[in-house]
């Protein structure tokens with residue numbers, strides 16, 4: 253059941269996957285702040301192994317804040333720029349492990365070997381679970397194996413040890429000292445919830461927001477709900493449910509089935525249509541999904557009061573390993589072709605629905621359904637959305653819950669700063685009804701606060 257009195261929230265997170273710090277600073281000022289996004293989630297900021305692949309970010313070499321995306325000074329000034337326009341910063345914190353590769357030199361010039369990171373960790377800082385071959389996790393039905401063996405050969409920190417917890421807490425506290433507001437704890441499932449609690453307890457300042465990556469696996473012993481004492485937890489069942497619904501299963505029942513029985517409570521959940529892993533491994537919709545389903549799923553996520561939503565902002569890729577394009581040469585403008593920035597956070601429906609989410613409050617009401625791929629609902633008396641994930645127009649008179657008036661259709665984009673609608677508006681009559689022709693694979697969204705200009 254939904255929590256009652258769902259309040260307006262400026263809580264939308266944008267995961268700026270692969271963006272460098274200077275570009276994020278610019279985008280905060282130019283777009284994210286004015287658009288009403290609550291947070292940017294940045295790629296892991298610490299020193300990593302070198303290479304062109306995106307995933308080098310997930311192999312820490314040290315906690316020196318000099319990675320591919322910029323140095324400590326650039327990080328600090330990005331945080332300042334984002335704060336200036338009311339956008340908070342969440343750092344992706346890779347704390348379960350260090351590198352997978354044998355030996356090398358990191359992005360800040362630190363020489364390392366597997367299990368030896370000068371001045372930071374030595375052989376004894378790591379789990380050596382003894383599983384043949386290579387200490388790697390195979391069996392996800394074993395809690396011990398998942399948490400003390402290695403994820404794809406990545407040297408697994410002994411996060412139960414006091415000195416390891418202290419070192420990690422020192423790194424996270426350093427991020428906080430630069431103004432970081434929140435943390436995404438990478439690979440949380442691979443650390444005991446009590447150990448994460450120990451690490452957070454050793455920090456000098458507590459983060460304002462924490463989200464933990466604990467991928468739900470049917471039948472597995474480690475449950476997302478174990479981690480709620482530390483902060484939010486990512487609800488991957490939301491992601492797969494939207495993928496199924498928008499691809500084939502039908503969206504009309506989503507208001508009845510989300511959240512599912514054993515899912516995280518709304519206040520504990522962080523949800524997304526896709527993240528950087530799922531967009532690559534078919535565990536979600538992605539930018540290549542047909543028939544506008546990727547965008548329409550975002551409309552549902554942002555309109556529906558469940559969890560804290562994250563919008564992935566990523567880039568086109570030809571292969572799994574492809575790293576981000578060079579953001580120094582521009583991000584949201586002037587590029588095309590393979591490996592270009594997608595800027596999902598600027599998609600007019602996504603920006604428009606982020607504004608909607610920041611303004612509406614109230615429970616889901618006035619639920620209206622057409623076919624199994626058509627769903628409309630109100631958020632109390634403050635907003636209304638109709639999603640037509642069908643190849644035919646959805647025509648009808650809809651109860652919106654809103655007072656009579658003309659409202660901008662923010663599916664076409666947020667109302668602009670001069671008060672004009674991005675494109676068209678919807679008229680609500682004295683009974684709160686609107687006559688709509690909703691185009692195939694499209695949506696309509698209106699809310700109190702985005703009225704159409706009069707005259």
Ligand code: LM2
Pocket residue numbers: 307308309310311346351352353403404405406438439440465529
């Ligand atoms: C995560 N969450 O738990 C991240 O969201 C996910 O993106 C990370 O995997 C993973 N955990 C570890 O932080 C990525 C990527 C992997 C990549 C690792 C490490 O999905 O493909 O593994 O980062 O960079 C790569 C190679 C893999 C190799 C490993 C170690 O793809 O074949 O394993 O490095 O050298 C031998």
Ligand code: CA
Pocket residue numbers: 348398399400401408409442443
């Ligand atoms: Ca572990």
